[in-house]
Amino acid sequence: MAMVDAGYCLWMARYNAWQNRQLRAIFADMSAAELAQERGAFFGSLLGTANHVLWADRMWMSRLVGGPAPGGGISDSPRFTDSARDWDIARFRADADILLWAERLRSVELTGMLSWHSGALGRRVEKPRALCVVHMFNHQTHHRGQIHAMLTAAGRAAPVTDLAFMPEDGPSL
Template sequence: MMTPDYCRMMARYNAWQNKQMKAALEALDHETLTQDRGAFFGSILKTANHILWGDLIWMAKFDGGEPPSGGIPGSVDLNPTLAAWSADRFRTDARILNWARRVQTVELLGEMRWYSGAMGTNVAVPTPQCVTHFFNHQTHHRGQIHAMVTAAGGTGWNTDLVFMPKDGPWL
């Protein structure tokens, strides 16, 4: 059963990971961040933008806020620079943490329905599966970024959930 505590833990994990990832990305130059590395979304910055775009899409479903424009192909161009991405990422992580702090068990029941542009059809998916996917999507693509950063000679960061600090600050 999906619980609010799970959402809070994973929102904290997301913010913790993004804070560490931001520090690793800031140690790289713009050319390194934007070089095509053969990953699904090409570069480190494009992959970071895609994660952020996905977070904004899912948060719009969860909290009723405004989704970003465009679809998956345009997700990689959400922010042209690391500085712009960092500001947007910070705001989005705060939004995710605030949603997780407020979410109630009843909101995690049932199913979610929407038109999926990626699938080209209406879908209905159990809410717990949507929330799990939301957090898994972040982790999956951050893993790709971690691999690209270390392959580029940058420093990786601790990604182990079991070693997440018990107390913040999360942002």
């Protein structure tokens, strides 16, 4: 995984914050009913899917840097926050934590193995640390793609998601 270095992590942390900043603005313009509406996605609704991504980011950051893991398991993750406002606040904080981690990260910290108990698999797992970081960012992008599709199907404007079009004026929450 030599291609993964601290610079990659900072790019992806910036991308994550940019994407979530756009979603926070879109969600602020939607009703609670629209956000909670079942849309046939794996995690049900827009808010359920956004909550799952937030929960998973908190889980991965707890594994990567320590600190408390979020409560519950994957099946509980769609209910990680109770409202769009709660999600907005928690997402803002999570993005700030991810950005701060990436800004301070040294490439050498991406070497070696990461070991954790996987609730999804019900056993101990050990994988290269760099692979786990790539997975965290890929997971965010995957589920935001589902959110994008749900917004489009609902007749809402979806955020710009192309990495090549990310503003270059630095990380902004």
